[in-house]
Amino acid sequence: MHTRFRTWRREWPLHLMVVPGLIIVIIFSYIPMAGIMMAFQKFIPSKGLFGSPFVGLKNFRFLMEYPDIGQIFFNTLFIATMKIAAGLIVPITIAILLNELSRQWIKRTFQTLVYLPHFMSWVLLSGILIDVLSPSSGIVNQLLGVFGVQPVFFLGDNAWFPYVMVVSDVWKEFGFGTIVYLAALTGINPSLYEAAEMDGAGRWKQTLYITLPGMMPIIVLMLTLNIGNVLNAGFDQIFNLYSPQVYESADIIDTFVFRMGVQQSQFGFATAVGLLKSIVSFVLISVSYLLAYRFANYRIF
Template sequence: MMLVPGIMLVLIFSYVPMAGIVMAFQKYVPNKGLFGSPLIGLRNFRLLIDYPDIGRVFFNTVYIAVMKIFAGLLVPITIAILLNELRREWIKRTFQTLVYLPHFMSWVLLGGILVDVLSPTSGVFNQLLGFLGIKPIFFLGDNHWFPYVMVASDIWKEFGFGTIVYLAALTGINPSLYEAAAMDGASRLKQTFHITLPGMMPIIILMFTLNIGNVLNAGFEQIFNLYSPPVYESADIIDTFVYRMGVQQAQFGFATAVGLLKSIVSFIFISISYVLAYRVANYRIF
């Protein structure tokens, strides 16, 4: 009985909407609905292949997502190891709380904060650059800087959550291993590479495997709240492209075809990652 509400939510919001996939093969007309709109076969997919900007959109998505995946592993692992070295528990817990807080904030709120902080005229960051004699940079309006701002701000928001996950993994390492290594003359750095990291490897593989499926999810909410037409060249990703095509331009069939293709590719990536996790590290998620 406890499972029924969760199952109903999944059925209503995850499985029932999958009927809309048929729009990818239709010239969808809203007043005719799913069953009245004419079928056009793979025409939407051919239009997708011929669309002039689709290659750039896919590249932007993969480029930003891959940077987020690797930075999202490296930063929390590093912070977790450093926190684990602290001997004063109140300092460790205070820092954990502070870095975890942004995880609970929405990108609507954080987007407004970033716009103010990175403003080329009144932003704190650019004022600091001006004090150092560096010209102001329009971070959210420059195609060169925008992807890196997305990655850095995403890490700032989410690395606290990852840090807690890796700290939990560190508690499972036997302390006697460190004692034995210290008696053999191993430095803290050698202990980190030969005890800490191998002990964390199962959870690192798990997190990496789960993130591989998101290689085409570069963060719609974040980019939607921060991008603008001047940075479409480097900021436009699959999800924002689908939003503009489907919601703003009412090309429902074409937008559904793009979303379906993305889902198929993501499914292939996550399936491959599960197989690799088992074969390379002998680790099963299910």
């Protein structure tokens, strides 16, 4: 007991520092979970959460019978999976290339430039992209016109829209990912490269057999965290860039929930869709954590 008391006296300031964050999490994350009840109700705002009629699984049955729900789930998975793949490959590649630069001022300047878009909101970036990709006055279509290519309506064509979302998301976020992987590169023992060079290994083999294995724990961690977000295809981005003419390829779960809940006031149905998405996301992140531990021997906690 004496040892525990001494430990508590030493650590109580740290526990005290956690309290404000814990209160915020309880208020904004746990208390609102009571709203899950709406998924099993025909929610009527005037009657409130405890006065609205209970309908059981009716909202979920309506969800399964909704004609476009399959396409919405496909769009979400397709866009999110491409973002995860590109969001790993591009930052890893850029980090390895930057690590090869000997002039530090060039390296720092490039890092700063590619990191800046991360701090910009999609409200701002969507306006930039709409202007840049405009079929009539956008710089991209003007450049294509120089080569005799007809203007492309990137944000109004179902064939192009998902790929524009992926490319623009990578452009915005790969600077942050690059910094993470550059930090991982600093943990690799330089003597490994010296030994490999003495054995005749070139830069490609050093990258393949030293750099990538050394980065693997961070790669596995980032992949594990991203798999849990496979149903989050980027509401802010898509909501600010899509339009009814590209609903076929652009409508994802989050934008669908927004339209059903906020614009059409189908609160119970929208909550049912969101709850189903949360359950699937929880299962996916649990499976990804298990795979990371089993195949890469990596633990997050």
